[in-house]
Amino acid sequence: MMRSGLLASLWVVLVVGLLVIGSQSRAIEPTDVLVFSRDPFLLRPRVSLSESYNDNLFSQPNGEGDLITTVSPGFNLQLGKQVGNNLSLDYGFNRHFYLDRSDLNSGEHSFGFRTRIQGKRLLFTGSDSVQLLSSPIGLVTFVSTPQAPVDPGSGAGAGGGGTTPDPIGGDPIPISGGEVITSVGSIGVERSFFSDSYNLGYGISEKTGVYLQGSHFTQDYQEGVVINDINTIRATGGFGYQAFPKTALFGEVFYGQTATTPNFPSSKPPHVEFLGGFLGARGRFTGKLSGSVRVGLESREFSDGTSAPKTPVANLSLDHRFSDKTAFSLTFSRSSDVSIQYSRESYTANVTSLQWTQMLGSSGKWRSSVGGSYGALSFESSGSVQTRDYNQYSANFRLAYQIQLWLSASLGYSHQRIQSSSEGIAEYNVNQIGMSLSVGY
DSSP: OHHHHHHHHHHHHHHHHHHHHHHTTTTSOHHHHHOEEETTEEEEEEEEEEEEEESOTTOOSSOOOEEEEEEEEEEEEEEEOSSSSEEEEEEEEEEEEESSOGGGOEEEEEEEEEEEEEOSSEEEEEEEEEEEEOSBOSSEEEEEOOOSOOOGGGTOOGGGOSEEOOTTSOSOEEOOTTOOEEEEEOOBOOEEEEEEEEEEEEESSSSEEEEEEEEEEEEEEOTTBSOEEEEEEEEEEEEEEEEETTEEEEEEEEEEEEEEEESSSOOOOOOEEEEEEEEEEEEESSSSEEEEEEEEEEEEEETTSOEEEEEEEEEEEEEEEOSSSEEEEEEEEEEEEEOSSSTTOEEEEEEEEEEEEEEESSSSOEEEEEEEEEEEEEEOOBTTBOOEEEEEEEEEEEEEEEEETTEEEEEEEEEEEEEOOSTTOOOEEEEEEEEEEEEOO
């Protein structure tokens, strides 16, 4: 009861504060507190408050639901002009409060850094991001080893026998000296994501250019979770040709490696090497249709000779603007990667997404969107692990109202369904509905 009262108070304080600002708008302009500018620096703080209900926190056939309140302050700091050379730093913090599962309360951080440096013929862009998360990702398996023997008075027997607390806070698990302890739990999992992408382009002529790209991605889960950490590096070289006034053709080749590291007692799996290439086009194809299309081929192989998919790959991203108020987008990707659950296992994913956006009314303040996606994931068998296939379905709806340039509110709903024809794979649904109020430019 006390928690729900505090969360309600957060909404009251924010709404009252916005009303005060609105009533004193002649004396205090929103830009006075939401934008700080001193050439060449520009600082824009922001904050949002959201309330959502998730009926299946841990993605299980019989889901456990809860009401979640999230407070999200953040800021964007920019050095330089929006058009031209600039650096920017973005930071966001999400503090989650669960009504019933207070043990899941957590704080999550995200950092983003962007760079743009342009010369007469050279253009360098960079993007770096860090996410430090601790929210639920489903039921997870933990593995741990017993600690040194404790005092018999504490309830554990001498010589390493007795019991040790379950890592997820459940009943004690009987152990013997040196034995590995395994348990399954519904908790938040600490994990970190790091990504970096750098692009250097050189204009040979008005219509022709070449470029080099380097990228890195790491996902790092907490120790003891039966999930592999993944680290991928990739290098790409390509060329572009402005074949039409608003459309460019391009081709590229790439090479990379993916390494996996277990967070539990296990030998380190072999890394994967991949090599491939794309041909494609990007830009504005017609007066209303724009985007990019690329198709190619990728070959993959584990360093120990274990087979991996050799498959066509593709990326499609198209936007069609029917009018100033109506737009439609279509994306499709076919790609391969390694499993985070099983060593020496790869999968191929085909994912298609659709999104319809509609402005409502003549004021331009109301915006609605509806969309969905379908994904087919096929995992190759590896050792004792059988071939598995998943079908992922999702649908979403969102209604947003731009109250002021600096103030917006939204209401949304999302649905996700996982199905599989493979034996022993649990199927489940996740429904989430939420509303939010955001302040900031």
